Amino acid sequence: MKAVFITDRGKVRQHNEDSGGIFLNPAGVRLAIVADGMGGHRAGDVASNLTVTKMKEIWEKSANVETPEQAEEWLRNTIHEVNLMLFKHAEENSECQGMGTTIVAAICTNRFATIANIGDSRCYLLNENGFKQITEDHSLVNELVRSGQISKEDAEHHPRKNVLLRALGTEKSVEMDIVTIVFEEGDVLLLCSDGLSNKLTTDEMLEILISSENLKEKSEKFVELANHYGGEDNITLVLLEYLDESESG
Secondary structure, eight states: OEEEEEEEOOSSOSSOOEEEEEEEOTTOOEEEEEEEEESSSSHHHHHHHHHHHHHHHHHTTOOOOOSHHHHHHHHHHHHHHHHHHHHHHHHHOGGGTTOEEOEEEEEEOSSEEEEEEESSOEEEEEETTEEEEOSOOOBHHHHHHHTTSSOHHHHHTOTTTTOBSOOBTSSSSOOOEEEEEEOOTTOEEEEEOHHHHTTSOHHHHHHHHTSSSOHHHHHHHHHHHHHHTTOOSOEEEEEEEOOOTTSOO
């Protein structure tokens, strides 16, 4: 398994409200996280940083995550715990009122990957069947697309594109989507904030992923292109590639 994390403030924002990282538990299993914070004066980065820090802390003490069922249970329990922590922090700190964060998190083993998401940070999978988004955005615009009220093309430029229907930390309890997929040799997972997915088409993402560059170079290319297209938002991504450790990348 190869993995790389990268985050960039972009070309417009004063602060980077995204957080993320790749963390190992005692058994050497990887947890990847991307969180895109929002709300209040500097409160977005508080929400995303607290989320990643807390999940990292719990993961690094969690040895017994070996099956999809254990991975799903760990993500569900931990994300609920973090949600409550953020909600209480906002209640107790007036400058953080209304803060929240998206999250997409993946536990990756040599047999499967289990992915949880809340909000509009995404996970994509590249495998022998092609390249596709495997998370659903919890956004107003995506709900309008799903219900047939607007087209996918309309959604790209909708004035309320940034309105989320779910976020971590804004309510006392939260719903999340969790899915487990088979993760095999040669497969690649891309986790990213909307600072990337709003700027690049799936064809452009695929073109970068299938290039001959190594994983770090590919991640830098993603950021470079998102900034080239305006870089109005923070840009954060994780790439995980399942390949032989002796190969480069």
